[in-house]
Amino acid sequence: MKAEVKPRINLEGRTKLETVIPLSTPYLVFVDPSDVCNQKCPMCPSGSRTALKQAKRKPQLMDFRLYKKIITDLANMPEPVKTLRLYKDGEPLLNHHFPGMVAFAKATSRFGQIDTTTNGSVLGMSLIKDIVKAGLDKIIISVPQKYHHTNLTRMVAYLYGYGRGRCEVYVKTIGDGMSDEQKGQFYKDFGDVSDRIFIENVAPCWPGYDVGSVGTRGIYNQELTREVHVCPYIFYSSAINSNGTVSLCFLDWRHQMIIGDLKTESFKDVWGSALLRAAQKAHLTGGRVDMGFCNVCGQMKYGAPDDLDLYAEDILRRLL
Secondary structure, eight states: OOSEEOOSSOOTTOOOGGGTOSOSSOSEEEEOSBOOOSOOOTTOGGGOHHHHHHHTOOOOBOOHHHHHHHHHHHHTSSSOEEEEEOOSSSOGGGSTTHHHHHHHHHHHTOEEEEEEEEOSTTOOHHHHHHHHHHTOOEEEEEOOSSOOHHHHHHHHHHHHHHTTTTSEEEEEEEOTTOOHHHHHHHHHHHTTSOSEEEEEOOOOOSTTOOOOOOOSBOTTSOBOOOOOSSOSHHHHEEEEOTTSEEESSTTOTTSOSEEEETTTSOHHHHHTOHHHHHHHHHHHTTGGGGOHHHHTOTHHHHTOOOOOGGGHHHHHHHHO
């Protein structure tokens, strides 16, 4: 197998957040080209009509003019954004402007890396050529457990060959409920046509949404230790929804933790807003337990990449 078996998150050489917070510019920004999804994965709320109806969320594609305004805002931040992630809630490739979105952001030279996550269902040779030529640096293909391996493996193989040296290909799936034989087949199908590959675990990471039964190990098959109390994401990342609103966290699938609206505000103002600072201070002072959305987030136990708990007082002093 050519691919490296390794989780999508990089923990080696990771910046120690406690030494750099507060940041003038977030390291990671999610921009959602589409919160419409064409799959119905049981562990994800975006494919559940019932969940979306209860959340009063109306899926839509991001308007390209709004996208350009957002990218211009981000390009004017004090420092370059390390990673622009063209993905949040839905299937980003359903937006036919996607290649143009990549190209527009790439032309600013203000993003260290541009990546996306897709289920791969709409990949075709023409689209693959367009997104690679546009300058997409990395694509994460989240393969449904029940995939049509003939077409999908062919498209992933084409992407891997065409984008070799230009676009990193990472393939993952959810292993819960899969037999050893099925896992072996997954590695056989994609192990030679990707740069990195991994089988993840289901975790209760969508606040307020029941993902079903979960195992005793983390998302990346790591051993579970304790739950982190201070969320690191709200200090180094930002999440922009398809309608231009800004969520406190990329896990805000309900779009209820809104801290700004880029249709009428600048990203710089939102990143420095009183609403964001209040949420950060609440986490640093033990107030996460009183925040309904954050209090029921399983990400802090099953997949938080950083632990800021021991540094909360020092970070709070710097924020103040």
